[in-house]
Amino acid sequence: MNKIPPFDVSQQYQQIGDRLNQAALAVLASGQYIGGQTVSQFETEFANYIGSNHGIACNSGTDALYLALRALDIGEGDEVITSPFTFFASAETISMTGAKPVFVDIESHSFNINVDLIEAAITDRTKAIMPVHLFGRSVDMTKLMAIAQKHNLYVIEDCAQATGATFNGQKVGNIGDVGCFSFYPTKNLGGCGDGGMMTTNNPEVAEKLRILREHGSPKRYFHEYIGMNSRLDSLQAALLQVKLPYLDKWNNQRREISDRYTHLLKEANIPNLVFPHYCSGSVWNQYTICIGDGKRNDVQNQLREQNIITMIYYPLPLHLQTVYANLGYKKGDFPVTEDVSDRVLSLPMFPELSEEQQNRVVSTLQKILA
Ligand SMILES: *Cc1c(COP(=O)(O)O)cnc(C)c1O
Numbered sequence: 001m002n003k004i005p006p007f008d009v010s011q012q013y014q015q016i017g018d019r020l021n022q023a024a025l026a027v028l029a030s031g032q033y034i035g036g037q038t039v040s041q042f043e044t045e046f047a048n049y050i051g052s053n054h055g056i057a058c059n060s061g062t063d064a065l066y067l068a069l070r071a072l073d074i075g076e077g078d079e080v081i082t083s084p085f086t087f088f089a090s091a092e093t094i095s096m097t098g099a100k101p102v103f104v105d106i107e108s109h110s111f112n113i114n115v116d117l118i119e120a121a122i123t124d125r126t127k128a129i130m131p132v133h134l135f136g137r138s139v140d141m142t143k144l145m146a147i148a149q150k151h152n153l154y155v156i157e158d159c160a161q162a163t164g165a166t167f168n169g170q171k172v173g174n175i176g177d178v179g180c181f182s183f184y185p186t187k188n189l190g191g192c193g194d195g196g197m198m199t200t201n202n203p204e205v206a207e208k209l210r211i212l213r214e215h216g217s218p219k220r221y222f223h224e225y226i227g228m229n230s231r232l233d234s235l236q237a238a239l240l241q242v243k244l245p246y247l248d249k250w251n252n253q254r255r256e257i258s259d260r261y262t263h264l265l266k267e268a269n270i271p272n273l274v275f276p277h278y279c280s281g282s283v284w285n286q287y288t289i290c291i292g293d294g295k296r297n298d299v300q301n302q303l304r305e306q307n308i309i310t311m312i313y314y315p316l317p318l319h320l321q322t323v324y325a326n327l328g329y330k331k332g333d334f335p336v337t338e339d340v341s342d343r344v345l346s347l348p349m350f351p352e353l354s355e356e357q358q359n360r361v362v363s364t365l366q367k368i369l370a
Pocket of ligand 1: 060061062063086087089090132158160161181182183184194195196
């Protein structure tokens with residue numbers, strides 16, 4: 001039986017390889033490898049797509065989060081509220097500034113931060129909230145923004161898994177103070193290497209982001225802040241420029257695949273299996289089911305034996321990672337997150353996944369769990 005991978009980024013190259021080749025060769029021939037028109041054009045195109053006034057490109061989604069925190073003057077002595085059920089970079093970047101990540105438990109049905117628990121975690125030191133739109137699905141931004149406004153907190157959106165996702169019709173990344181995106185190859189808009197972007201409607205924040213990403217230097221060799229070198233390569237910008245017009249199509253394919261998975265799983269009526277809730281604005285970076293009764297790891301292994309490769313995002317919550325357990329967090333602090341970490345399984349999900357492949361995934365699951 002053919003292998004069904006969890007993602008397959010080479011398929012985009014098969015579709016639009018000629019255009020990607022042309023774009024890459026044009027950059028190689030131009031000699032403009034850092035910055036220049038290609039990068040600034042892509043920044044404008046991406047900001048337009050999100051609906052933001054400013055787009056500032058950088059080297060990764062991780063850098064985007066770090067730079068956003070720095071641009072909002074978050075550092076030593078400050079606290080930032082975020083989810084313990086996310087990729088490490090969300091909390092890591094908070095720690096990198098010297099601030100403390102303060103975790104708030106999630107909702108089991110959306111895998112996102114439980115907004116109703118945020119206010120109880122706010123202290124005098126809280127400076128910002130970092131909602132993470134996990135697996136392509138937006139946090140409840142109406143409620144979250146109301147809390148942020150009431151307590152005068154910044155909002156930095158971690159949109160790494162949610163490029164193109166909407167909440168009540170508004171694109172994520174254009175709701176809080178800064179939106180942070182990743183172009184890691186498996187994200188919804190994936191480059192051919194690392195890359196990231198920050199979006200904002202605040203011109204002063206945009207300016208500070210631009211300065212911080214280039215050595216804190218508003219003018220070459222004159223430095224106002226301790227910044228860093230975090231630029232998006234012209235080569236990546238050119239490739240992403242080719243891909244951006246396809247993003248809505250690819251996201252719609254992901255939506256169709258997710259609807260189809262849900263339909264098939266409903267019909268299969270598999271015991272101990274919970275499928276994700278429908279969400280119209282989600283861009284389905286992952287389709288993540290939950291398998292109960294302590295069977296998850298065994299199911300994953302049995303699927304692998306049938307050449308179906310699934311992923312566990314994420315097996316160990318952030319508050320239980322060594323570095324955060326050392327801050328005093330312990331098992332039992334976030335029961336929903338801990339429970340979900342033991343049950344989640346992300347099924348193969350990429351725009352080109354075929355109906356036949358989906359049928360095989362679901363029928364194999366049915367056989368294993370029957
Ligand atoms: C991928 C990811 C990041 C980091 O992006 P990179 O481009 O890999 O640095 C941050 N947060 C979340 C939720 C992610 O999935």
